[in-house]
Amino acid sequence: SDVCSSDLRPQARQAPRMASGPATPLSDAWAGHASTATPPMIAVMPSRMRRSKCSRKTNQAIAAVFKQWADSGDPGTAVAWLSGQKPSAANDNTLINFLPVAAGKDSAMASQLLTQFFNPDNRQRAVDQAATKIALVDPARAVDWALSYSPPSEDRVKKLEPLVRAWMKADPAGALNRVPSLGGLSFDERAALTAIVTPPQPKK
DSSP: OOHHHHTTHHHHHHSOOOSSSOOOHHHHHHHTSOGGGHHHHHHTSOHHHHHSTTHHHHHHHHHHHHHHHHHHSOHHHHHHHHHTSOOOHHHHHHHHHHHHHHHHHOHHHHHGGGGGOSSHHHHHHHHHHHHHHHHTTOHHHHHHHHHHHOOOOTTHHHHHHHHHHHHHHHOHHHHHHHGGGOTTOOHHHHHHHHHHHSOOOOOO
16 A cells, blocks of 8 residues: 555554544544644654655645644644744645634734745735634724735735625724724725725715
């Protein structure tokens, strides 16, 4: 059999299956362990798996395990492990999946991970996904997060608009009070977002 299965089959037999997610020996093996044991298990993953044709499956399994594990456990332990890793393309896959989970629980903790991205495009993708997740519970904080970690770009206002609309729906008075004076916006961005929160003028 290939190294993808043979290296991890013994652990997979000892651990229960994950409730959902990719059905791989790697994720099966880790899912049954306490959250504090997960980072060390990743650290001792056979090095030849990282170099082999299994690397893609391995990266997907790591990302899936961290995402589900963080949802049900303490993401602080995962943050501590990830913060100690050298930025790499492989770890970007994990961070893209994990950052929105961490941001939904603690945006300050999630911000610690932003320096860990190897690829700036992957970092921005994770920032955008995190803003969307935060907006489900706190649209105002989602707008602040997005502005803090999204550099000026042609499409930034398009990403901010749905967040501001969610804010307006949840707290019209708060959105109207703050959006026109948000820092870091260009003139055009401010005009577009202010228009969303400004009540329509009555027709004469």
